[in-house]
Amino acid sequence: MSAAVHSLAKSAKYKAIQEHLSNFLLRRWSKQFGIAVSGGVDSMALASLCSSSQIGSQFTGFIVDHGLRPDSSDEAAKVAEELERLRIRARILKLGWAAHGDPKTLTNFETVARTLRYQALGKACYQERIPSMLVAHHADDQAETVAVRVLSGYTGAGLRGIKDEVRFPNCEGVYGVDGSGWRDDTEPQRLSTEKGDLRIMRPLLTFSKDQLIGICRANGVRWFEDSTNTDKSLTMRNTVRSLLKSDLLPTAIGTPRLLKCSLAMRKREEIIEEAVQKVFDRTPMTLDLSIGHLTFSIDSQGASHFLPNDTHQSDIKAHFVRRVLRNVSPQTEISLQTLDQATDLMLGDLTERTGGTQETQIASVSIRRDNSIDEGSRRFSIRRQNPSSLQWNTTVPFSFQAGLESSPDSPGWSEWLLWDGRYWIRVFRDKVSADESIDVSFITPERLAIARKGLDLRQLTELRRLFRHASRHGAEWTIPVLTLRRADTVLVAALPTLGWQHPKLTDETAAMGSFTCEISYKEVAFEETETHQIVSDVNQLTS
Numbered sequence: 163m164s165a166a167v168h169s170l171a172k173s174a175k176y177k178a179i180q181e182h183l184s185n186f187l188l189r190r191w192s193k194q195f196g197i198a199v200s201g202g203v204d205s206m207a208l209a210s211l212c213s214s215s216q217i218g219s220q221f222t223g224f225i226v227d228h229g230l231r232p233d234s235s236d237e238a239a240k241v242a243e244e245l246e247r248l249r250i251r252a253r254i255l256k257l258g259w260a261a262h263g264d265p266k267t268l269t270n271f272e273t274v275a276r277t278l279r280y281q282a283l284g285k286a287c288y289q290e291r292i293p294s295m296l297v298a299h300h301a302d303d304q305a306e307t308v309a310v311r312v313l314s315g316y317t318g319a320g321l322r323g324i325k326d327e328v329r330f331p332n333c334e335g336v337y338g339v340d341g342s343g344w345r346d347d348t349e350p351q352r353l354s355t356e357k358g359d360l361r362i363m364r365p366l367l368t369f370s371k372d373q374l375i376g377i378c379r380a381n382g383v384r385w386f387e388d389s390t391n392t393d394k395s396l397t398m399r400n401t402v403r404s405l406l407k408s409d410l411l412p413t414a415i416g417t418p419r420l421l422k423c424s425l426a427m428r429k430r431e432e433i434i435e436e437a438v439q440k441v442f443d444r445t446p447m448t449l450d451l452s453i454g455h456l457t458f459s460i461d462s463q464g465a466s467h468f469l470p471n472d473t474h475q476s477d478i479k480a481h482f483v484r485r486v487l488r489n490v491s492p493q494t495e496i497s498l499q500t501l502d503q504a505t506d507l508m509l510g511d512l513t514e515r516t517g518g519t520q521e522t523q524i525a526s527v528s529i530r531r532d533n534s535i536d537e538g539s540r541r542f543s544i545r546r547q548n549p550s551s552l553q554w555n556t557t558v559p560f561s562f563q564a565g566l567e568s569s570p571d572s573p574g575w576s577e578w579l580l581w582d583g584r585y586w587i588r589v590f591r592d593k594v595s596a597d598e599s600i601d602v603s604f605i606t607p608e609r610l611a612i613a614r615k616g617l618d619l620r621q622l623t624e625l626r627r628l629f630r631h632a633s634r635h636g637a638e639w640t641i642p643v644l645t646l647r648r649a650d651t652v653l654v655a656a657l658p659t660l661g662w663q664h665p666k667l668t669d670e671t672a673a674m675g676s677f678t679c680e681i682s683y684k685e686v687a688f689e690e691t692e693t694h695q696i697v698s699d700v701n702q703l704t705s
Contacts, residue, residue, distance in 0.1 A: 176377060179369055183211050186365040187296075190327070192219060196287050196295040197250070199223040201241035201386035204298035207374035208366060210383045212296070213248040220251070224286055224295070226279050227256045230265060237386055244384050255282045277332040281339070284330040287360055288338030299324050299364045302371045302406070305420040309402045312415070322427035326364045334494055337578035341685035342586055353451050353659065353698045356586055356685045434474055438481045442687070448695040449489060451683040452659045453637040454546050454584055456490050459539040460508060479509045489686045490544045491525040492583030504529055508542060523547050528636075546584070546640040549604050557601040557645070560589055575680075576600070581642055583684070587658060589644065590678040598648040605643040605657065613643070613654035613664065621665055628660040644679060655679075 187195065197212060199205045212221045223245040227238040235256075242252035257278045259265045268274055287295055307323045333339040341358030366374065378385055406417050413419065447458040480498045483505045487496055504524045508531075521530045528548075532541040560576035578588045581602050589600055603609070610629070614622060632638040644656040646667070656663045658681040667677035688694040 175373065176380060179366075179373065179377065180211055180214060182368070183365050184215050184217050186326075186363070187215070187217055187219065190294055190361070190363065191217065192293050194220050194222065194290070194292045196283070196290075196292045197221055197223045198283055198295055198297045199225050199241060199245060199252075201225070201237060201244075202298075203375050203378050203385040203387070204300055204366075204371065206241075206244065206383050206385040207377040208296060208298040209245055209248055209250055210377055210381050213250055222251045222253060222290065222292065224283055225252060225254045226282060227254055228275060228279075229256055229259070240384075241386060248383070253286065255286055257282060280330055280332045281336055284333050284336060284339030284360060288343055293344075293359045294361050294363050295330075297362055297364050298366055298374070300366045300369055300371055300374060301421060302403075302417070304367055304424055305406055305417040306402050308420040308424050309406065309415065312420075313402070319427060319431060321423055322431055323424035324364060324367060325428075326367055328362050329358070330360055330362055335580040337580070337586060340580065342578070342580075342682075345682060353661070353681065353683065355451065355683045355696065355698075358685045430474070434477050434481055437474065437478045438485060441478070441482050442485060443693065445486075446693050447486075447688070448697060449686060450635070450697045452661075452697070453632045453635055453641055454490055454659075454683070455635045455637050456486070456544045457541065458486065458544075459541050461539050479505050483508055485687050487525050487527055487529075487544065489688075490546060490584075491527045492546065493525045494583060496525045500524060507531055543635070545635060545637045546582070548639055554604050554606055554639075557603040559599055559601045560587075562591075580684075585642055585659065585681055585683060587642065587644075587679065587681045590680075592676045595648065598646065600644060600646050600655065602642050602644050605639060605641055609643050609645065609654055612652060613657070617665070625657075625662060628657065628662050632660070642681075646677070 195212070197205065197209055199209055209221075209223055223242070225238045225241050225245075227234050229235070231237075238254045242254055245252040257275075259278075262268060262274055265271055265274070283295055287293070304323045308321055311320050311323075329341065330339050337343055339358075339360055342356040344359040345354055345357040377383070405411055406420075445458055445460065447456060449456045477498075480501050483501050484496050484498060486508075487501075487504070501524065503522050507522050507529060520533065521528060523529070526547050527544050528546075530543050532543075558579065558581060560579060562574055562576050575590045576588045578586055579602065581587055582604075587602060591598075591600070613625065617625065629638060632641055641657060641659050643654055644658060646653045646655045653664060653666060655667055655677055656679050658679045663677065663679070683698075686696075690696050
């Protein structure tokens, strides 16, 4: 092949990759995208492609400086300089290890480093309102991931490998990153669900590392390699990477076959998810945010008549049940393998059964079936399972570290806190004394008794009305209570999901000072439609 023909072929391949990137980004177009830039050839190739894109977006390259090597800051600065040359804004994020001690002594160093890295990237995106972070994982990474999972004993869906779009990992409870921080605040008094718009996107999964090296060389882009990535003795992934590059592996487990396996599993997953979405969209649901209570109706045939009658049916049922449960469960991970009883209760053939199991517990929720059939459908309710004695006695304090100025008596907001995996809460105090603390816990009979103290008849009647709403659905001991403690004084400050606040904290002249609480429900799997209803105004609760 002549040099001219070879150059033309390279140009055509580059154009195809560039076009793929643009089409991928247009799926989730934004004015701004972030790029996670390590300085290696993969991320520098991605930065080069983004610099040449014509989609009208701005790009910010985030460089994480782990601060573990003497020259790490200098290297981060060099990477930033190269990004600026590509007309990409650069921002260096230095990790803080103080809370973990000396990183060199950590036995779980890689896990801690990964968590700190993703949290730093996620927080930076949220601060700058950048909804998507681009990461340069490629086809070689995909093959390595599948190979490692095969060696680790994974089967089925575990072999799909890396997804091209996911939420930020390792960021549970981080407001603005963990499915939160992007909701509409136009109605601050209305209890609403959170919106989480932050995603990691991987546009290069279909391209090889050699292609990315070619992009950098063709465009004169510098990169900075980490020698630890080639040390076979450090990690299983490094060993697998070395084997895949060699001729030592049989064809059956070579890179092409691994990528084919991953693609097949992803297509299977897409079929299941599409079917689940159809069932979900047709299932009437009402979610009461004030008590975390979901009611829904299933056809008396167990929805079987509109589920595909093929090999995927059992998987579709399990995925559907998990999607429903996630709207109420405090758990972030729900294993499909644990859902057999719940699936049978919700989606089995119910036409001939009036007895049998009426209720089951799974994933910290209680699922109850109403055996009466109304117009060919059966009604179910799901609520948070009553907490254990340990959970009942656990209090979680609010931190004002980020919300206060230098003086301890300054007013300020606390940090957002994800309580019980369901409610995001923060509080504001006009005065925060050194001997004061505010915490959140489950309501208990003892805490309810404290809340009633000092209330007049009208105030007591209103509290009873609100609490009766939770009791009617069996959720009275699953809602949060905020308690203010100062010296020898203990005051139940609020039942925030019910919109109740202690009268002693309703105005600035009160002896305890003024108090404000902001609360929202976690992100759920649906928006309000004719089929799906969200009860969110606590002032409309009925007795």
